[in-house]
Structures are given as C-alpha cells and as structure tokens.
Amino acid sequence: MIARFFAALLVIACADSSAGKTLPSSEPLQKIAFGSCAMQFLPQPIWQRITRQSPDLFLFLGDNIYGDYDGKQAFTPTAATLRRDWQRLADEPHFQAFRKQVPIMATWDNHDYGKHNGGAEFDLKQVSQQIFLDFFDEPRESSRRSTPGIYDSRIIGPEGKRVQIIMLDTRYFKGPFIRDNRSKAEKAAAGNVGSMANYLPNTSADVTLLGEAQWQWLEEQLTLPAEVRLIVSSTQVVADQKGMDEWGNYPLERQRLLEMLAGTIAGRTIILSGNVHFTEISKTRVNDRNIVDFTSSGLTHSNPAYAMAKNPYRVAGAYDDLNFGMLEIDWNTPGGPEILLKAMDKDGIPIFQYRL
Secondary structure: OHHHHHOOOOOOOOOOHHHOOOOOOOOOOOEEEEEOOOOOOOOOOHHHHHHOOOOOEEEEOOOOOOOOEOOOOEOOOOHHHHHHHHHHHHHOHHHHHHHHHOOEEEOOOHHHHOOOOOOOOOOOHHHHHHHHHHHOOOOOOOHHHOOOOOOEEEEEOOOOOOEEEEEOOOOOOOOOOEEOOOOHHHHHHOOOOHHHOOEEOOOOOOOOOOOHHHHHHHHHHOOOOOOEEEEEEOOOOOOOOOOOOOHHHOHHHHHHHHHHHHOOOOOEEEEEEOOOOOEEEEEEEEOOEEEEEEEOOOOOOOOHHHHOOOOOOEEEEEEOOOEEEEEEEEOOOOOOOEEEEEEEEOOOOEEEEEEO
C-alpha cells in the first residue's frame, strides 16, 4: 500500500510528456485551482481564466473527458475511442497552453472512466486505467500501472507547510446502485431532482464504493504528517440527498469516510468534489469536527436543475453556470494556516467564498 504513495506522480496531461510542467515537491503550495466536467468536443477558453489566477497546481476532479458521449448521444466506448477522446482534450488549444504552465493532478469520474455511472462491472476498466495513466504521463515503472484503481496521494511542501493531496477512485471498485422507481413527483417531494434522481441508498454491508484495498490504503495515508489534507472525490460526499451519483447512495461508506476524516490529526481537512455541473460548499459536523466539501463542476457545461436540489448542508452557493474553484493558503497566520475557498465564474471573477 505505502509503495503507491512513493510512486512518482508526474502529473501533466499530454500526448507529448515533454510539454508538461512538473511540480517541485519542496515548495509550499499557496494557490490550488480545481474543477471537473469538461467535454472534449466543446471550446475550453476557461483554461485561460484559470491560468490568470497563477495557481501552483490544478486538480482535475473527474469527467475530464466524456468518453461515452459524443455531444449528441451516448455510446459504448472502445479502447480506440477512449484514446481518441483523450487526444481531443490534448489537442484543445487552450488546454495545451494551460498544461505547459500549470502542473496537474487528476482522478476520474464515470464519463472519463468510460461508462455512465459505471463501477466495478465495467468490462473495459483495466484498459481505461492504462489509457488514463498514459494521458497523465504516469511512469511505466509506477505501481499505479499494476495495482487496480487509480487512487494516489502526494505530500507537497516542507515541514510546517505540508499539503497532502489524496486522490480517491470512486469508480473502479464501486458496487451496484439501487434503482429509484418512484414517480417524478414523489422524488421531488423527497428533495431529489425529479426525473434525474435515479438511485436510492444502498444500505447493504456487503456493498462498497472504494473497495477494501483502497480503504486500507486511505487509512495509512491519513496517518502521515501534513498541515493540510485535500481529499479529492469525483462525487459529492457531504451533500447526499439528490439521488444522483453521490456518496449518499452508499450511506455506510459515506459515514465510514466522514468518521475517518474526523479522526485525522491534520489541522485542516477539506473534501474537493465534482460531478454535478454546478458549484457549492457544504459542511457537516462529525464527532465534534467540521467537514467541508467544496464542489466545483462545469468547466464546459452546467445544469441549473441540479443546483435546485435541496441541500441542508450548504453554506455557500449554489451557482449554476461555468465555474472553477480556488483554494488559497496563508501560511503566515498565527495558530495555523488560514484557507480561503473561492468559487470562480467562467471569467475568473469570484462568485462566493468561504474562509476556514
């Protein structure tokens, strides 16, 4: 397990690895940008706006391409079509310029995994894993090449200013959903998003989201010293009532994660999530510890209907147009680092912010 942590994560998305910018591990991170949901066949000028924020690092939260959708209809991908669609992102001019200037770390969600709301049953998952790692320039000798799933972790910065970034894999091991067959009106009355709410909570103790190997690895990662921990999940963790693809569909797994994070000794632990095509910040309290989940989704497209779903945990947002997130760390604050979370619109203008 620990070997995965020490595997080099050269984190630039490109067909030509020499085009990417690498990240010095000794320098403290001060500005981290993040976002999700980018259709490779759409223009992506938002990368210019992110560059202007001068981030030290960009975190891709998932759905970095849509490998099962061509803009008109869904289809079943092959290895060839997945490579083609990743290449379309590599060829996008704004993204090409961005990756030369800003280091990137990434996880995947369902569409770049290759199957809408897919999980462990996906026949192409091993092939998709290698294509994903190729795109993000993972070294051939990396343990991520031979271990199921793409989860990974890295600690960046000197002692006293360490940021641990934990990239979870919520697709490779994911167990089955339970289909919600209620009417649209019944779903809406329950606080879901009407016909878009497809699932009910699966409370079976036998179902998993992360898989036991990844759980054990995560527990080990959370024992490593860091002043700030960023937990990257492709789907929302704290917000759990939409009935969409989210941790709320696996309540036992969700509670396990929240309790595990509440028990970490790091001064600041923040979840970053994507998937839902809007941005918001949610907060819950577990064992006398606040857990914050900053969702940023919609680099190329958004969905106002999703943002209308009830969320009793919301403390900022929701905003339902194109967006990306910014996390700014002030290491000089007495008593520990101060963190400012900012949601940015497509022009790089702050929409809302939340201070920790």
